[in-house]
Amino acid sequence: MTETPEQLRQLLKQKGLKVTTQRIAILTALADRPGEHFTAEEIYDCVKAGHPELGLATVYRTIQLFSDLGLVDRLNLDDGYVRYEISRESTKVHGHHHHHLICLECGQVSAFQDDLLEALEARIREQLGFEVLDHEVKLYGRCAACKRKTE
Amino acid sequence: MTETPEQLRQLLKQKGLKVTTQRIAILTALADRPGEHFTAEEIYDCVKAGHPELGLATVYRTIQLFSDLGLVDRLNLDDGYVRYEISRESTKVHGHHHHHLICLECGQVSAFQDDLLEALEARIREQLGFEVLDHEVKLYGRCAACKRKTE
DNA sequence: TTGGGTGCAAAGGCTTTGCATGTGA
DNA sequence: TCACATGCAAAGCCTTTGCACCCAA
Numbered sequence: 001m002t003e004t005p006e007q008l009r010q011l012l013k014q015k016g017l018k019v020t021t022q023r024i025a026i027l028t029a030l031a032d033r034p035g036e037h038f039t040a041e042e043i044y045d046c047v048k049a050g051h052p053e054l055g056l057a058t059v060y061r062t063i064q065l066f067s068d069l070g071l072v073d074r075l076n077l078d079d080g081y082v083r084y085e086i087s088r089e090s091t092k093v094h095g096h097h098h099h100h101l102i103c104l105e106c107g108q109v110s111a112f113q114d115d116l117l118e119a120l121e122a123r124i125r126e127q128l129g130f131e132v133l134d135h136e137v138k139l140y141g142r143c144a145a146c147k148r149k150t151e
Numbered sequence: 152m153t154e155t156p157e158q159l160r161q162l163l164k165q166k167g168l169k170v171t172t173q174r175i176a177i178l179t180a181l182a183d184r185p186g187e188h189f190t191a192e193e194i195y196d197c198v199k200a201g202h203p204e205l206g207l208a209t210v211y212r213t214i215q216l217f218s219d220l221g222l223v224d225r226l227n228l229d230d231g232y233v234r235y236e237i238s239r240e241s242t243k244v245h246g247h248h249h250h251h252l253i254c255l256e257c258g259q260v261s262a263f264q265d266d267l268l269e270a271l272e273a274r275i276r277e278q279l280g281f282e283v284l285d286h287e288v289k290l291y292g293r294c295a296a297c298k299r300k301t302e
Numbered sequence: 303t304t305g306g307g308t309g310c311a312a313a314g315g316c317t318t319t320g321c322a323t324g325t326g327a
Numbered sequence: 328t329c330a331c332a333t334g335c336a337a338a339g340c341c342t343t344t345g346c347a348c349c350c351a352a
Contacts, residue, residue, distance in 0.1 A: 057334065057336095078227055101281050101283075110281075112275055120250075120267045130293070135291065137288050137289075139283045139286045140285040141282045142281070170352095171306095171307065190341095191342080207309090208343075212307080213307095
């Protein structure tokens, strides 16, 4: 989706919420770097450069709001921080998240798009009667760059 | 795997660690209910019933130890608690975790075994050169029981 | 005996909340 | 104007750590 400030304005107004500089700034910061995953602190530092009055609590509240609106996706790597990334077009269209590839050596996080999970979900529905609505897939391993270094 | 106290004794001795009543009690509590996912607090309450002197810090330290030894698996449902379950035989044999099905209505967590992800992992290796070593799959939706209630 | 293990309490660290002030609409 | 949003600081909450005591080996 890669939201633009204008789309955010529409969405907020439509919900009776206010368009503030902080909200625009935070969304813009995330939208400028799609595919990257930021902690609240990183967003804070990043946005604070241009808006020194920003408070960390506002970042948390705004991210929460964006998450509820479906503008950002959360990612938990179990390192004590929750990370956020701008939601992607594909997410909105298919209602499916992409998969995250996490390199155990360099920590790099990348994404991979694949519909293979739909077959798995169909199987689960048939065998267990469990209706899958959403999924989160994290694959841990070694990225191509790290493999190259070792070899 | 469903560890027995005897197997734990062997494993600890072999690592030069001590066999304590607390460690045995915690492992037994988890092994008694395979497939269930407990928070540290739940383990604490559960074991404390039979061992009133138990401290919560010991639960955290023991769980950490068991996790390092591969005796328990962690599960993070992003609700603020990390959960633990006794490691399963299948995990040890194939080196692959099972998938977790999480019902958004009743919160029930169940497991599903499937090798479909291997095809996905093969594809990722071919296309991206990323070597997958481990994965975590969480599927959110509605369980059969909750679906039945609604219909 | 003795070094790892435990219990208790305090400290950590990320996130949320309360409250007075600020600001879009 | 006025309800929502923000900033700051304090509080929450799960988890970890420090330290003296304890106990398995």
